[in-house]
Amino acid sequence: MNAEGGLILVADDDKAIRTVLCQALARAGLRTRATGTAATLWRWVEEGEGDAVVTDVMMPDGDALDMLPALKRRRPNLPIIVMSAQNTVMTAIRAAEAGAFDYLAKPFDLQDLISCVRKALADAAGGAGAGGGGGESAESRDESLPLVGRSPAMQEVYRLMARLMNTDLTVMIQGESGTGKELVARALHDYGRRKGGPFVALNMAAIPRDLIESELFGHERGAFTGAVARAEGKFAQAQGGTLFLDEIGDMPAEAQTRLLRVLQESEFTPVGGRSARKADVRIIAATHQDLRALTREGAFRSDLYYRLNVAPLRLPPLRERVEDAPDLARAFLRRAAAEGLPRKILSPEAMERLKGYAWPGNVRELENLILRLAALHPEEIIGAAAVEAELAAGAEPPAPPPAGGRTEGAKPLSSLVEAHLAQYFALHGDALPPPGLHARILAEVDFPLIIMTLAATRGNQIRAAEILGVNRNTLRKRMRELDIPAARRKK
Structure with a gap:
């Protein structure tokens, strides 16, 4: 079958979407036939209609992914492309397991759809098999994969x-x-x-x-x-x-x-x-x-x-997909509650603040922030001010001084502790800090100390470990714990 002029069966319960898809495919020289139900799509496939299928996952009379294995048994060489607005990794996995030729997450570029359809028609004409198929149903599995994001x-x-x-x-x-x-x-x-x-x-x-x-x-x-x-x-x-x-x-x-x-x-x-x-x-x-x-x-x-x-x-850094930060934050709050921390939610303003931050420590930094907010802030609804305060507390230290020098106006350890406690009491009144103060203060000391030492050694971790008096593996472990990103580890 030539990639030009093929008949594409389009199934989506939204009439507007069906119209847009059919118009785009028609402009690309392809014929279309559209329906809003899974039953009609099944009948057309049984009758031998169509050279390829483009279908939404959620139809008013069924789930297209549940129907797909039967369609593949009836027409093994019919390429089926599935679309879904439920843009999770499990949707992609289910589509691949069910034998889909490809999976497109809504919204998508119409040119991507046309390219995908043409490739499907070309592969079908060449006798290439479509999709994977088989295996245990993904619906029966735990769908709480730790991969979150719709970007x-x-x-x-x-x-x-x-x-x-x-x-x-x-x-x-x-x-x-x-x-x-x-x-x-x-x-x-x-x-x-x-x-x-x-x-x-x-x-x-x-x-x-x-x-x-x-x-x-x-x-x-x-x-x-x-x-x-x-x-x-x-x-x-x-x-x-x-x-x-x-x-x-x-x-x-x-x-x-x-x-x-x-x-x-x-x-x-x-x-x-x-x-x-x-x-x-x-x-x-x-x-x-x-x-x-x-x-x-x-x-x-x-x-x-x-x-x-x-x-x-x-894997993209979080700064390239900041629109995923709210979904990630909600997932981390649910996990925190499941582990015994108080159940919290972030206000819309707080969510917007998360989207406006660069996240040098990526998803791990966001997770640590959410855990701190859940543990330290008594309010059930966490506002933008609390998020801002925690982000400021974890902000990057001042630029390192020349080797052998001191940062002008550097605070002694006692002042650092006082500042930490003052910030906490300003947010929480007379409530005592939760357990772990020693570890938090130690992290505030270690972070700039390691950064400055690495800067002085031009990123040489072996030399930095010698100066600090620790084993190189201990240094690298501490760098991972403090979320010192790769860009900060070398000049």
Whole structure:
């Protein structure tokens, strides 16, 4: 069937939407037939009508996703494109599982629809199968995935995830600290073909360089000093499931070489071992760094990069989807209430303030803010003033002084504590602060201290750890806890 002139069956209960879609498809040289009910769409498909279908999910007489598997059994080569205003990751997953050719989140660009329809017709003409299909019904699952957002940027993430769910393709998730890379990796596993196997995560930045190979591949007894017993590595633990390699850009060169061999040969050998073992593992990697730049600098193997970057997935920072901040805030408030904190809501003005902030710490920073508001503010309805005060309390510190200098007018620790308490009492009257004052004050001291030290060492974390008198892993852990974004870790 030629992509030009095909008959498109359009189903949507909104007459205005049906009219707009049919006009747009007609201008593109396609014929259309429209209906407002699932029953009529079913009858047309049974009668052999149409070369492709464009249907809304929610119809007055049924759910199109529930009907879709039966339609695919009756007409296996009929491409079906589903539309939905319920723009969640679960909608995208259900569409992919039911066998939809593609999923479009309302509102969408009409040109995107036309391009999608033409591709569907071309694929059908070429005999390509459409959609995934099969598997456990997503409706029976817990739909409270920790992925929230209806912005166009997140809709693209959902579409990519839905396409990757039931494959074993290696995925590279790129995103700033705090954007939720591990949540995406877990969702790809939990709703994919390997959901019955284990999900094993390893953060490369948290493991000493000389132990990474042992952590990945395991070791035999006596393989090195301290190896008093045989140990299974993450590849063995993840057999039949998914291995999530976080902060892959921090992997040392020697471990990169061994990982490349595993990806090429699908087998690994424990440190000190003699026989290879089969690696039945799906790899999902993540990084906040620019791996292309690292390959150009020689810090990351280009051949390993191309092996890992089979299916790239970029997570947008929160500043690129601030319209999602209110939905995220509501989700975090519900979670806080479920964990025993007082039930709170944010006023419309407070929600608008969230949308006007840049969120350097991304979703993690927003979550921490909401938890503080739920725990510290007695009002059931939290207003914009409370949000403003908490954002001001967590604002970036003044620019760091020259190495060896002091910030002009820097407050001593006692003044910092006094300022913290004064701000709290100004908001809450005579009520005593909740438990955790020591940790909050410590965070206020550590944040500027680490920032200034990193600035003085031009982002050299090893040197910064030496100056601070802490282990490098301790420094990196503290940086993650304080949501010091990647851009602040180096000059």
